[in-house]
Amino acid sequence: MFKTMIIRIGKANDNDYVVTDPYVSRHHARLTRDTNSYLLLEDLDSANGTYVNGSQIVRKRITPTDTVKLGNSFVLSISEVLKSGNDYSEEFAALKEVYDKYIEQKIKIQSSNQFKTRLFQALPFALPGVIGVTVGFMGKGSSAFLGISLLIAICAPAAGIYLGARQSAKIPRQLQDLADQFKIDYVCPKCGTFLGEIPWESLINKKHCPVTSCKAKWVNE
Numbered sequence: 622m623f624k625t626m627i628i629r630i631g632k633a634n635d636n637d638y639v640v641t642d643p644y645v646s647r648h649h650a651r652l653t654r655d656t657n658s659y660l661l662l663e664d665l666d667s668a669n670g671t672y673v674n675g676s677q678i679v680r681k682r683i684t685p686t687d688t689v690k691l692g693n694s695f696v697l698s699i700s701e702v703l704k705s706g707n708d709y710s711e712e713f714a715a716l717k718e719v720y721d722k723y724i725e726q727k728i729k730i731q732s733s734n735q736f737k738t739r740l741f742q743a744l745p746f747a748l749p750g751v752i753g754v755t756v757g758f759m760g761k762g763s764s765a766f767l768g769i770s771l772l773i774a775i776c777a778p779a780a781g782i783y784l785g786a787r788q789s790a791k792i793p794r795q796l797q798d799l800a801d802q803f804k805i806d807y808v809c810p811k812c813g814t815f816l817g818e819i820p821w822e823s824l825i826n827k828k829h830c831p832v833t834s835c836k837a838k839w840v841n842e
């Protein structure tokens with residue numbers, strides 16, 4: 622079962638199928654496909670007329686194999702026109718999940734890295750205390766133990782800061798990988814243009830692809 626589809630044809634840019642020909646009117650014709658996939662071609666009072674298999678028509682049911690001419694010379698390929706009117710609403714609807722998952726992953730990476738970074742930085746400061754308690758517990762601290770605990774007290778925070786910094790340096794890399802994949806997945810289903818980091822809910826208000834040569838319908842109306 623097909624959805625009803627209306628394709629407006631003419632020279633003006635607001636048509637679904639734009640034709641650049643001196644004998645084609647700005648709003649020349651309209652092709653309608655009904656739910657039974659029948660095709661109806663209508664002339665929109667064009668200056669030079671619409672022809673099907675050589676005869677001028679006002680309104681005529683056609684098939685993709687008919688020869689359609691707009692004006693004096695422009696031959697219209699119906700199969701190409703049908704492709705231009707393609708309805709991408711189902712493919713576009715699937716992008717909502719792509720966007721939601723991207724945001725979810727992004728937050729996950731950011732918060733998990735923040736936690737690890739803090740952990741690495743905080744842990745070493747706790748160590749000397751633990752060692753001090755252990756040494757104290759063993760009664761008289763031998764000078765060897767004292768030396769080791771001093772060494773740890775000095776080195777551990779440095780190591781912790783180093784590990785913490787290394788961990789936080791991973792964030793841009795992971796986020797970059799995620800963003801790279803997002804640029805491949807979050808694209809117009811027809812022309813493949815990246816839609817930007819714009820919420821899906823905002824994009825659906827545009828209703829069709831803003832790329833002039835694409836104009837894929839994102840919403841079936």
Ligand SMILES: [Zn+2]
Nearest residue numbers: 809812830835
């Ligand atoms: Zn597009």
